[in-house]
């Protein structure tokens with residue numbers, strides 16, 4: 001696999017995905033809370049190794065590959081190491097990899113999915129739901145495949161690029177470590193390191 005070409009193709013999907021979900025949040029009024037980064041502190045957040053390639057390539061290009069491999073060898077937090085907390089309790093903060101963040105980070109706030117009865121359902125982050133209870137109910141009742149960005153649509157798009165993008169999910173720090181290791185090998189064979 002040409003990791004650079006692959007990362008560019010994936011980044012195009014990411015950009016479109018990010019815009020789609022963000023526009024829906026703005027249009028619906030179900031926006032994230034100002035400065036919030038609470039979901040980034042969830043240690044159960046997962047991504048596949050391939051999903052982290054765009055970030056790993058960026059770190060390679062910035063000459064930070066070894067630094068990040070060392071950090072990931074003994075992580076100082078059990079949640080995403082790219083998260084930079086701005087408050088003591090960690091609830092406020094920013095993503096240090098916003099442009100290259102994986103799919104889960106783009107779709108978590110508000111998205112449509114099929115529940116176990118195959119009914120279309122709106123998934124809304126608990127904090128957004130608590131802040132906008134009436135709006136949440138309104139958009140829940142109007143959920144549809146045509147109007148709501150669906151998890152499954154974007155999963156298919158990623159699977160079309162490579163099925164491994166949606167398989168074998170790992171805790172996000174482990175996924176980034178795996179991607180950095182693959183990118184380091186790639187750079188070695190390409191004479192880039």
Ligand code: SF4
Pocket residue numbers: 039040045080081082083084094095096097098101102105172
């Ligand atoms: S990649 Fe960014 S948005 Fe995703 S969990 Fe990490 S800090 Fe949060």
Ligand code: SF4
Pocket residue numbers: 031032033036037038039040108109125126127128
């Ligand atoms: S999805 Fe929820 S927890 Fe995550 S940043 Fe938005 S409001 Fe905060």
